[in-house]
Amino acid sequence: xxxxxxxxxxxxxxxxxxxxxxxxxxxxxxxxxxxxxxxxxxxxxxxxxxxxxxxxxxxxxxxxxxxxxxxxxxxxxxxxxxxxxxxxxxxxxxxxxxxxxxxxxxxx
Amino acid sequence: xxxxxxxxxxxxxxxxxxxxxxxxxxxxxxxxxxxxxxxxxxxxxxxxxxxxxxxxxxxxxxxxxxxxxxxxxxxxxxxxxxxxxxxxxxxxxxxxxxxxxxxxxxxxxxxx
Numbered sequence: 001x002x003x004x005x006x007x008x009x010x011x012x013x014x015x016x017x018x019x020x021x022x023x024x025x026x027x028x029x030x031x032x033x034x035x036x037x038x039x040x041x042x043x044x045x046x047x048x049x050x051x052x053x054x055x056x057x058x059x060x061x062x063x064x065x066x067x068x069x070x071x072x073x074x075x076x077x078x079x080x081x082x083x084x085x086x087x088x089x090x091x092x093x094x095x096x097x098x099x100x101x102x103x104x105x106x107x108x
Numbered sequence: 109x110x111x112x113x114x115x116x117x118x119x120x121x122x123x124x125x126x127x128x129x130x131x132x133x134x135x136x137x138x139x140x141x142x143x144x145x146x147x148x149x150x151x152x153x154x155x156x157x158x159x160x161x162x163x164x165x166x167x168x169x170x171x172x173x174x175x176x177x178x179x180x181x182x183x184x185x186x187x188x189x190x191x192x193x194x195x196x197x198x199x200x201x202x203x204x205x206x207x208x209x210x211x212x213x214x215x216x217x218x219x220x
Contacts, residue, residue, distance in 0.1 A: 041197055
């Protein structure tokens, strides 16, 4: 099945810093999503982005499907951005596979 | 618009007892997923429904786990009997035609 690798596994930043999270996948995908899991365990939808670039406030994402990767950018980090960020992909069999996540710690 | 609703939020049971989780997907979403998330890991798919049909249950431990989605709307996931290793968060998600998936708040199961 398709493999999803996220990097880095852990990231510690000062408030106000910018960050880039990466998601590599091993096969072509029909579907790619970025989620933020908050401290209460809720998976919050950030982007549905099988290809192209999207922006939402301080967050933006780019998926280059032909090169099998996606990037999530967080600018001017805030402490509320802390948590785990997951990339999830699905290929032609429509099975959504998650990466292991990037744990982000924003220090005040 | 209501999101995916799961209940209960928390459940503590003794090993060998049965337990059931309930999920109400977003209205109009034909695809429903059950995931299991262990501490520090990403969610792992247990079963996926298209309407009332289970189209992918390859990861469901069928000796003790069962699921149903009657009438293609609500779904129930059952474990009988529960084991200590089943302690985890059980997540339900739904989507329309396998596009963007939305997750419920999950049920945190503790087996003692």
